[in-house]
Amino acid sequence: MSDEKLQNVLSSLSQTTSRLGSLPPGRPxxxxxxxxxxxxxxPFPLPKVVMEDAVAALERQYLYPEEDNLGLRVAAATAYGLNKDQVIAGNGSSELLGLVYKAFLAPGDSVAMMSPGFSFNRKLAALQGARFLEIEWKDPHSLPTEELLFGPAKDAKFLVIANPNNPTGTFAPIASIERFLARSDHLIVLDEAYVDFAPENGLRLVNRYPNLLLLRTFSKSYATAGIRVGFGFGHPELIGRLRNTQNVFNMNVIGHAVGISVLAHRAAYxxxxxxxxxxxxxxxxxxxxxxxxxxxxxxxxxxxxxxxxxxxxxxxxxxxxxxxxxxxxxxxxxxxxxxxxxxxxxxxxxxxxxxxxxxxxxxTDKSRGPDSKQDQAPLAGRDVRSSC
Ligand SMILES: Cc1ncc(COP(=O)(O)O)c(C=O)c1O
The missing domain is CATH 3.90.1150.10 (Aspartate Aminotransferase, domain 1)
Structure with a gap:
């Protein structure tokens, strides 16, 4: 395709992707x-029984997976004490996060994230043509309720909080999140990707607060990042709207089987x-x-x-x-x-x-003095700040 033809095609398309640019070729x-x-x-292997269930699912490879991920949603609802209409399942929680942005944000809207946070959110906001507000999480051990209610995030359509947070690993007690949920009338997306390594979780809040959407993934704590299993828990109306925007047959038969098997054998982890x-x-x-x-x-x-x-x-x-x-x-x-x-x-x-x-x-190089080889390594001498 000639350059001119390519430019004609690109300019005829939505400008959303031109704001993001195209992905560089990437390394092998x-x-x-x-x-x-x-x-x-x-990086641990699956428990034997989960692996057997995964292999058995391969024999159903010629069938479409179950519609609306029903069996997996019922299994998750049972395991977590919810009802199936409060559960959506997806290819990891990143698919569900993407659905939330697609379903609940229009161009020109704003969305907020506690920062530093999971950077994929920034990209999802850009894809919707939304304004992305990063709210500095100064004391990561509690949520700044007043600042969130009355500061720049007050008009955001929703706020994303990862707890434990990525990339800091810090954890805010659930009580501080509950205080904010009780006072806010905005949607809070509580991303609990790492919660199985934390002292407590926000599951008990799902039945109490219709403004909460809780996201979970099996990628981190159940060793299935390559199989892609994630969940969203929330009010049936929110969950129903998300399910209605989801791709048909989004998951596959192996994801269903592994998800159901992990739910039945969580103690094996x-x-x-x-x-x-x-x-x-x-x-x-x-x-x-x-x-x-x-x-x-x-x-x-x-x-x-x-x-x-x-x-x-x-x-x-x-x-x-x-x-x-x-x-x-x-x-x-x-x-x-x-x-x-x-x-x-x-x-x-x-x-x-x-x-x-x-x-x-x-x-060793430092003790030899400034001319030593390692001190002249690629990025030496750059502007260094003490923050992390
Ligand atoms: C905070 C957070 N949320 C969500 C995800 C997405 O995980 P997955 O799509 O594998 O479920 C990640 C992955 O790194 C993450 O760090």
Whole structure:
């Protein structure tokens, strides 16, 4: 296709996607020799019984999956003490988050998120042509009710709160969220992607507050990120409107079978969750010894401020050279941080060894003086802020 023809086609289309631009080509997927600690997956195998149910579902591959995800919704409703009309199921909670933006926002509306937060929300707002307000979460251990009720977010169509939050891992007590729900007449989307690693959850609020939409995913705590199972819980009217905007046959037969099986065997994950909490503490302590400043986390990851002037991107690159992938966020408040997902003990041993090696080399180079090789590493000398 000629350039001119391409420009004609693009300009004839909605300008929404031109605001976002097109995705860059992307890098090849890392091979299995990398330790992948950058997207908060749960790297343990499925319990045997869940795996058997997944394999059995393959024999129904020629059928469309059940309409409206009914069996999965009934199973989730039963497991969580709700009624099926209070439950929507989707391909991970990111599909459901996308539906919320599509169903409840028009161009020119505004939407708010506690910040720093899950950056996918920014993209979803842009896709709707909506204004995206980031409300700084100064004290992440409680919700700033007055500021939310009377500040810039007061006219937002809905507010997104991730609890535990990503990328900080911090957790606000449910009582502080309930206080806000009770006073606000706006929709609150409470994203509990990481809640199985936290001390309490907001499920009991679903029957009390029609302005609450609770999102859950099995990607993080039930090791099914590649199968895509997520839920939304809320008032039947809200849920019904979302179900009505959902793609027909959105999930597949394996997602249904795995979701139902996980719901029936949640106790089989107790050891998995215990191990992740244990490794989280172990890695946090090791990072503190290396001079990192680590946020106390209630999720399956840690956000850590790097110990030197090199910044988060430098550390991400240095770790990648050792075949360890961690996350970096370019936002000003996070540029000195890296986020490390918590994997198996072996994964975390590899991470600690690589981080220790890098820190030791930096210390050696520092003691040799400013001309040493490592001090001239790619991002040395950039503007460094103390925030994380
Ligand atoms: C806060 C938060 N919400 C939602 C999701 C989406 O998870 P999934 O689409 O795998 O269910 C993520 C994934 O990283 C997340 O961090």
């Amino acid at each position: 997927a890392p091979d299995s020799t990398y330790v992948k600690l950058n997207t908060n997956e749960n 107790d050891e998995n969750h215990r191990s992740i909490r244990h490794e989280r503490e172990r890695v946090g302590a090791a990072l503190s010894r290396l001079g990192f400043s680590v946020m106390p986390s209630h999720a399956n990851f840690l956000l850590a401020r790097v110990p030197d002037e090199h910044g988060g991107k430098w550390w991400q690159d240095a770790l990648e050279q050792q075949k360890i992938l961690v996350a970096f966020f370019p936002e000003r408040t996070l540029e000195n941080c890296i986020r490390i997902s918590i994997g198996t003990r072996a994964d975390m041993d590899a991470f600690i060894a690589a981080a220790t090696g890098i820190a030791e080399r930096l210390n």
